[in-house]
Amino acid sequence: xxxxxxxxxxxxxxxxxxxxxxxxxxxxxxxxxxxxxxxxxxxxxxxxxxxxxxxxxxxxxxxxxxxxxxxxxxxxxxxxxxxxxxxxxxxxxxxxxxxxxxxxxxxxxxxxxxxxxxxxxxxxxxxxxxxxxxxxxxxxxxxxxxxxxxxxxxxxxxxxxxxxxxxxxxxxxxxxxxxxxxxxxxxxxxxxxxxxxxxxxxxxxxxxxxxxxxxxxxxxxxxxxxxxxxxxxxxxxxxxxxxxxxxxxxxxxxxxxxxxxxxxxxxxxxxxxxxxxxxxxxxxxxxxxxxxxxxxxxxxxxxxxxxxxxxxxxxxxx
Amino acid sequence: xxxxxxxxxxxxxxxxxxxxxxxxxxxxxxxxxxxxxxxxxxxxxxxxxxxxxxxxxxxxxxxxxxxxxxxxxxxxxxxxxxxxxxxxxxxxxxxxxxxxxxxxxxxxxxxxxxxxxxxxxxxxxxxxxxxxxxxxxxxxxxxxxxxxxxxxxxxxxxxxxxxxxxxxxxxxxxxxxxxxxxxxxxxxxxxxxxxxxxxxxxxxxxxxxxxxxxxxxxxxxxxxxxxxxxxxxxxxxxxxxxxxxxxxxxxxxxxxxxxxxxxxxxxxxxxxxxxxxxxxxxxxxxxxxxxxxxxxxxxx
Numbered sequence: 001x002x003x004x005x006x007x008x009x010x011x012x013x014x015x016x017x018x019x020x021x022x023x024x025x026x027x028x029x030x031x032x033x034x035x036x037x038x039x040x041x042x043x044x045x046x047x048x049x050x051x052x053x054x055x056x057x058x059x060x061x062x063x064x065x066x067x068x069x070x071x072x073x074x075x076x077x078x079x080x081x082x083x084x085x086x087x088x089x090x091x092x093x094x095x096x097x098x099x100x101x102x103x104x105x106x107x108x109x110x111x112x113x114x115x116x117x118x119x120x121x122x123x124x125x126x127x128x129x130x131x132x133x134x135x136x137x138x139x140x141x142x143x144x145x146x147x148x149x150x151x152x153x154x155x156x157x158x159x160x161x162x163x164x165x166x167x168x169x170x171x172x173x174x175x176x177x178x179x180x181x182x183x184x185x186x187x188x189x190x191x192x193x194x195x196x197x198x199x200x201x202x203x204x205x206x207x208x209x210x211x212x213x214x215x216x217x218x219x220x221x222x223x224x225x226x227x228x229x230x231x232x233x234x235x236x237x238x239x240x241x242x243x244x245x246x247x248x249x250x251x252x253x254x255x256x257x258x259x260x261x262x263x264x265x266x267x268x269x270x271x272x273x274x275x276x277x278x279x280x281x282x283x284x285x286x287x288x289x290x291x292x293x294x295x296x297x298x299x300x301x302x303x304x305x306x307x308x309x310x311x312x313x314x315x316x317x318x
Numbered sequence: 319x320x321x322x323x324x325x326x327x328x329x330x331x332x333x334x335x336x337x338x339x340x341x342x343x344x345x346x347x348x349x350x351x352x353x354x355x356x357x358x359x360x361x362x363x364x365x366x367x368x369x370x371x372x373x374x375x376x377x378x379x380x381x382x383x384x385x386x387x388x389x390x391x392x393x394x395x396x397x398x399x400x401x402x403x404x405x406x407x408x409x410x411x412x413x414x415x416x417x418x419x420x421x422x423x424x425x426x427x428x429x430x431x432x433x434x435x436x437x438x439x440x441x442x443x444x445x446x447x448x449x450x451x452x453x454x455x456x457x458x459x460x461x462x463x464x465x466x467x468x469x470x471x472x473x474x475x476x477x478x479x480x481x482x483x484x485x486x487x488x489x490x491x492x493x494x495x496x497x498x499x500x501x502x503x504x505x506x507x508x509x510x511x512x513x514x515x516x517x518x519x520x521x522x523x524x525x526x527x528x529x530x531x532x533x534x535x536x537x538x539x540x541x542x543x544x545x546x547x548x549x550x551x552x553x554x555x556x557x558x559x560x561x562x563x564x565x566x567x568x569x570x571x572x573x574x575x576x577x578x579x580x581x582x583x584x585x586x587x588x589x590x591x592x593x594x595x596x597x598x599x600x601x602x603x604x605x606x607x608x609x610x611x612x613x614x615x616x617x618x
Contacts (some may be wrong), residue, residue: 018460029476141601143552145559146593149579153586249465256468260556264579275560278475290464290472298463
């Protein structure tokens with residue numbers, strides 16, 4: 001067990017290294033010179049040289065990468081071009097706002113999706129199965145940014161019962177989920193975010209459950225006289241590791257992929273920060289946010305793998 | 319009824335030839351599809367959507383770029399504008415028809431290119447094994463560490479938007495999963511006896527790949543690619559929605575949704591129309607892909 005855990009943790013190192021290489025090279029994907037934003041258009045060749053030296057752009061790329069990595073490791077992601085604030089502070093504030101959304105969307109979508117999947121897998125071919133599968137397909141194909149707009153139209157424009165955008169009158173700094181006045185702002189974004197992971201989790205849970213149901217051990221359990229609830233418990237226990245992997249991916253999606261939904265609701269989270277950074281061509285913020293979100297994703301996958309092996313000893317031996 | 323008739327026809331046929339007729343794989347696939355009304359329905363709908371986009375110049379009732387200041391944001395059915403008009407007074411139905419061209423192109427082309435590149439890398443990696451395989455698959459693992467939306471936004475955001483950059487970003491997003499599917503299928507086939515037999519008769523690696531590996535890999539790759547198109551349509555429209563894909567004044571569903579969003583208090587349901595187009599198209603690709611997978615009996 002310890003051997004497996006150590007090996008799995010060590011495996012994160014090359015992946016995290018690769019992720020930082022990709023994030024580092026994002027600056028060089030940008031058209032033109034990365035210095036263009038800082039330099040006036042009529043800068044002399046001499047000034048260009050001085051600025052290049054100051055930013056370290058005169059050094060060879062690998063050296064620049066090592067210097068950048070060293071700064072990142074100490075939490076220095078540079079400054080936002082737009083706000084002049086340190087990138088790390090911008091990302092921290094945004095992540096906590098995205099976290100507020102995830103706090104509600106993750107348990108909701110995981111619980112309902114898993115429940116629906118188990119139900120559909122237990123009654124394959126029936127109307128229950130068909131309606132769950134249909135809902136799942138709609139959830140997967142529905143553009144969530146459009147769903148957000150439609151919900152805003154229904155609840156904010158037509159019915160006028162919920163606010164359309166933003167985080168409330170008190171702003172993000174004093175947002176309080178226990179206060180109804182603030183919580184109202186959370187409802188539509190959370191429902192919008194929930195649907196896609198719910199569909200994906202329901203669909204994969206259904207597939208796993210109906211496959212396990214056909215395995216021989218289930219027949220044995222039944223022959224031994226176990227009641228249906230006990231059999232379902234056995235099936236769930238066997239299905240959980242595979243479903244956990246899907247849930248891990250979806251958690252990453254909720255943290256990082258919420259960019260479109262947060263843009264629709266102007267929710268000041270990490271996705272909204274990204275979309276602002278794109279509009280302002282704020283490369284340090286873009287780079288910092290993406291690196292942070294990707295690392296969160298990598299560590300989520302690590303946790304999921306360790307959880308899987310804790311639940312299912314067969315994974316450790318493979 | 320028809321099934322019974324087909325069965326009777328079948329038995330009559332085999333009695334005539336006195337030997338059990340050997341049906342080809344594709345005949346079976348077509349037969350199974352013919353008995354799947356859901357897939358046929360969505361397939362027909364998809365064909366209609368594609369045809370409508372291709373024939374946009376002949377079908378569109380108005381010029382999609384003609385603006386009119388007095389015609390801004392009119393409701394459904396206003397003076398021949400079946401779906402109303404947008405924030406610049408352009409006919410929405412015409413723009414939806416024209417918009418389908420770029421939206422479909424941006425959804426389909428990246429998947430096609432990614433299947434070619436990712437599929438090739440996967441087959442080469444799976445067939446060569448050893449260090450080559452490790453190098454390819456570990457590189458792919460790095461890209462797997464990004465959620466797909468994030469990677470697409472990161473790449474096209476840094477490169478500065480536009481249709482070409484958007485498609486390039488989507489292609490890069492889809493190469494790793496395509497590669498993994500192809501690699502898995504190749505490794506499975508490679509260990510089979512008949513590959514060993516082919517090698518023993520002196521067939522070169524290229525011949526073995528061409529005659530024995532490709533046939534077994536193309537099915538899963540095709541099915542997986544067709545399911546990715548559904549995702550790709552959503553992602554491509556999402557990029558345009560963020561201002562990273564198609565640029566104004568060109569028509570694209572995601573972009574139309576983004577600009578019309580400002581007007582939801584004026585004409586709420588006119589503004590929601592482009593999103594419905596994205597949803598229905600993505601749904602069609604998803605259902606057709608599911609139907610094909612069942613008919614072709616491919617397990618991913």
